[in-house]
Amino acid sequence: MxxxxxxxxxxxxxxxxxxxxxxxxxxxxxxxxxxxxxxxxxxxxxxxxxxxxxxxxxxxxxxxxxxxxxxxxxxxxxxxxxxxxxxxxxxxxxxGYQPPWGMLTGIRPVRKILDKLGQGLTPEQACAELKQKYLISDKKLKLARDTALVQKAILPHSLKEIGLYISVPFCPTRCSYCSFVSHSVESAGNLIPEYVQKLCEEIKILGQLIQKYHLSVQTVYIGGGTPTAISAQQLMQVMQAVQKYIDISHIREYTVEAGRADTITEEKLTVIKTMNADRISVNPQTLQDSVLKEIGRNHTARQAVDAFLSARKLGFDNINMDVIAGLPSDDFAGFSDTLQKILALAPDSITVHTLTVKRAGTLYHDTQYQNTEISEVEKMAEYSAKILPESGYRPYYLYRQKNTLGNLENVGYARAGKENIYNILIMDDRQTILGAGCAASSKIITPDGNLTRIMNYKFPYEYIQRFEELMQKKQQIAQELEKLT
Ligand code: SF4
The missing domain is CATH 3.30.160 (Double Stranded RNA Binding Domain)
Structure with missing residues (x-):
């Protein structure tokens, strides 16, 4: 049509x-x-x-x-x-469709509430204005308001306080819905040793800039891909580079997104622990074996649970688990069962994503899948918004993406004090983040509020081959950082 x-x-x-x-x-x-x-x-x-x-x-x-x-x-x-x-x-x-977020098309509804609170409005007044203007549903307004109130206490920071993002763009296999820059270990595994070496060099250069401009690193986030897709020795190499070149004495949070259960071993968890990262993510996305198979993951629900228990046994006391509402072949019964099983494990935070069907994912072309009942996904999101706060998890982070099923959102829920600071700050767009690795971007916020984004090359082979050129771009980062002095 x-x-x-x-x-x-x-x-x-x-x-x-x-x-x-x-x-x-x-x-x-x-x-x-x-x-x-x-x-x-x-x-x-x-x-x-x-x-x-x-x-x-x-x-x-x-x-x-x-x-x-x-x-x-x-x-x-x-x-x-x-x-x-x-x-x-x-x-x-x-x-006849009533969009839950009304006319609001932006990705940061929480920011709109925070801006209004900053203008002196009460939370109720802020919500009333947004409801009138954008026709947002009461349930979504409550979610955004509750999130804004948790964030308000975490957000203040000085311009010299920055975040550091480190990208490890490899995964054991590619999930069917994935649209990230990630390469399966099978197809790109031979690039990993050189990639890790270059990544450590870039961390060193960023460390020099951080020192030169007297910046204070507040958060480190090693993400991907799946950082634990590389070997324990390679992960150790990356984390040693952080330890050696980055002053993390003022750090508030150090995350390694362990991610997929088929990559998490006790050896790698021990590396993460020894190198002082204090937050990890174990991301099953679903605990339904049939759905895991359908999305192309090579692990079972049991493996995900075991990975979580193993991390707890090693003493991790800040573990996040990710789930996705709307995965192919999943339904409300499967999703609610997953959430119940995750709650039984009592992780410190739970992130509920809504499936985004992007062009790069194979699902985009799956017409049968496109007919998925949106109302089923809405039920999943509503169930999360009810059961998680009832179980002691507050929404602290919320963003929307284009092409999300049912125009819904992604929400991070956490127990008090276990909110992921990096996620809040990156969405707020008011803190400088330096990025290392392929597809990472550095985002520098200057005192006049201007945001400059400097992108690294997108693919690992490009990152490796054009590393020298990339390092010349660091001059551009230095020029922007100069404005912070
Ligand atoms: S684990 Fe994440 S980054 Fe890796 S293939 Fe799956 S969705 Fe993509």
Whole structure:
């Protein structure tokens, strides 16, 4: 079926498309400007008629029709919002769908609440304003508000306090839904020794910059991929580089995303413990064996539970477990059973993701999967939002992504004092993060609030081959860091 978006007399294409995708996800719209002709069966026209000073929306969707017009607002930003709102109302009427986050298309709803609290509004006033403007449901507003209140106490920091991210982009096999830059050990394993060596060199260079500009590292996060996909010796090499070159005497949190159970061994956990990381993640995503098989993971639910118990036995007292709502072949019964089993293990934090179907993942092209009952996923998210707080886990971190099933969100829940500071700070976009490794980015926030992002090369072979060029880019990072002095 073909879908066209027709834009006339305005340049609000990005926002209009975002609103259309709330109701009509995962289709590629034909974009027609001004008088371009389209033969698409489904057409959405948005128009700013400057001569008559009118906003107009006309929709033909699955043979149903809707049309509305209204006098245009005076300011351009208001006009954009007005047209989006008119389109939202029309699509809601034609589809009967009530999006849980309303018209809000941004990825950081919590930031909107924090900004309003910063302007002196009470949490209730902040929620009322957002509800009126974006038509967000009460349940989602409560989730965002509760998250904002937990974050408020953790957020303050000085510009000189930074985070460090280290990327290990390898996994034992590739999960069917994965869209990260990650390579299976089978196909790219021969690159790992050189990758690790270069990574340690980059950590050294970042350590020199940190020292030169008198920065204080607050958080270290070794993520991926799956950092435990490399050998215990290679992991030790990376963590020794951190110990040797980075001053971590002021650190608040040191995370290693152990990730998949098929990579976690007692030897690797001992390395992590010995090198003083204090938080790990064991990410089963589901504890249903059939679903694990369906998504291409080579481990069982029992292995994930054993990995968790083994980490506890070694003395880890800050362990996160990740689950995903909406995995292929999973249903509400499977998801709730997974969550119950995880609660029985009593991890310190539980992160509930909603499946995102991205182009890079093989699921994107699976039409049968695209028909997954969205309401089932909504039930899973609602169940998490109820049962986790009841079990002593508070929401502390929340973000949304494009193409998430049911327009839902990812939420980190934690026991008080076990919130992942790095995750909060990276989403808040107000702290400098230096990144090492392929696909890592360095994000520098200057005193005037400007954010400069400097990307490393995306793939391991590129990272290795063009390492010298990459190190020249460190000059650019140095120039930005200079502004912090
Ligand atoms: S473990 Fe994560 S990074 Fe690795 S393949 Fe699976 S989804 Fe991708």
């Amino acid at each position: 073909n879908y066209a978006l027709i834009f006339k007399g305005h340049d609000f294409e990005y926002e209009i498309q975002a609103v259309a995708k709330i109701f009509i996800p995962r289709v590629r719209f034909q974009l027609c400007r001004e008088n371009e002709i389209t033969e698409a069966e489904n057409q959405i026209l948005t128009e700013y008629d400057k001569i008559q000073n009118l906003m107009r929306v006309e929709i033909v969707l699955h043979q149903k029709k809707y049309a509305v017009s209204a006098p245009a607002c005076a300011e351009k930003a208001e006009q954009e919002f007005q047209l989006c709102q008119m389109l939202y109302t029309g699509l809601q009427k034609l589809t």
